[in-house]
Amino acid sequence: MQINVNEQNYSFEENATVGVVRDRIKADADLLIVNGFPASEETQLNNGDRVILIRRGEVPGADELDALLTARHTPGVHEVVKGSTVGIAGVGGLGSAIAIALARTGVGHLIIADFDIVEPSNLNRQQFFIDQIGLPKVYALRDTLARVNPNVRVTACHLRLTPNNITEVLGHAQLLVEAFDQAEQKVMLIETFASRFPDRPIVTGSGMAGYGPANTVQTQQVANNLYLCGDGSTAAAPGTGLMAPRVGVAAHHQANAVLRLLLGYNPANEGKL
Amino acid sequence: MNIIFNGKPRETQASINIQELLDQMQLDCMQVVVEHNKSIIPRQRLTETALNDGDTLEVIHFVGGG
Numbered sequence: 001m002q003i004n005v006n007e008q009n010y011s012f013e014e015n016a017t018v019g020v021v022r023d024r025i026k027a028d029a030d031l032l033i034v035n036g037f038p039a040s041e042e043t044q045l046n047n048g049d050r051v052i053l054i055r056r057g058e059v060p061g062a063d064e065l066d067a068l069l070t071a072r073h074t075p076g077v078h079e080v081v082k083g084s085t086v087g088i089a090g091v092g093g094l095g096s097a098i099a100i101a102l103a104r105t106g107v108g109h110l111i112i113a114d115f116d117i118v119e120p121s122n123l124n125r126q127q128f129f130i131d132q133i134g135l136p137k138v139y140a141l142r143d144t145l146a147r148v149n150p151n152v153r154v155t156a157c158h159l160r161l162t163p164n165n166i167t168e169v170l171g172h173a174q175l176l177v178e179a180f181d182q183a184e185q186k187v188m189l190i191e192t193f194a195s196r197f198p199d200r201p202i203v204t205g206s207g208m209a210g211y212g213p214a215n216t217v218q219t220q221q222v223a224n225n226l227y228l229c230g231d232g233s234t235a236a237a238p239g240t241g242l243m244a245p246r247v248g249v250a251a252h253h254q255a256n257a258v259l260r261l262l263l264g265y266n267p268a269n270e271g272k273l
Numbered sequence: 274m275n276i277i278f279n280g281k282p283r284e285t286q287a288s289i290n291i292q293e294l295l296d297q298m299q300l301d302c303m304q305v306v307v308e309h310n311k312s313i314i315p316r317q318r319l320t321e322t323a324l325n326d327g328d329t330l331e332v333i334h335f336v337g338g339g
Contacts, residue, residue, distance in 0.1 A: 095339070183335040191315040205339055209338040223306070223311075247338075247339070
């Protein structure tokens, strides 16, 4: 019978137990999972069962890790995203969540740029941790991304993006994510990148403050190569703060827009590009 | 003359540049991205870019937060 063990298929004799499989594939495993549930070594397996063998505390090698991490990817998707380079300008509430989503998706190379330092007030919505307070955000995020998916290459740039360095820092990105906080900075980045690289898509965010309905956050094509995620109007202001849920909704609109663009689909509708 | 502004027909005075139109509409060029005939125009070129009859203009307004 066929048993899938740690995301690869093997043949076993009928009535094999989990213990038999463990002894053959990974004898030192001390956590045995069958079809998603913990199992004992006496558990009888059936044809088509899925077994995960884990040794607690062990970090798998690069090849094994790649197979495990990519097991849930849709065929054809992983190879495309693995060969992609995405630039993320700003790694606050939007950018930190977008980077993590894209790393989990297996995007091969992320260029992240931000001048900022992790502050306690960031933790209400940004993907940083108490023990990262005081670190440059790009370095803290690089560490987190390595814990999520060490196969993603991360270029971390601790600097303020200006019209003078955008080409140098983000020139290798086939696609740009705008994830700044200030409206004027968003405009500066888009103008600069679009005029230097008019054929490369930009995914931007505008209008995600407060706790209005999540359903008003949308992905729209607002110009030839510019996709806007957000409600377009709710600015961060006193009384309308930025909060994790709605910022997260907008961030994942952006991450999904990136994925669709990489795969050749329009982010704003069902169509191909 | 007539242009298409954010997807809708709009009548403007003849001989006008993009900056003048933004000023008339009280739009702050620091907070908008302007796409003129499918090309994004940097703000320093808004004054030198004249509009012509039939042009397409998309003006995308940005708000803060991220």
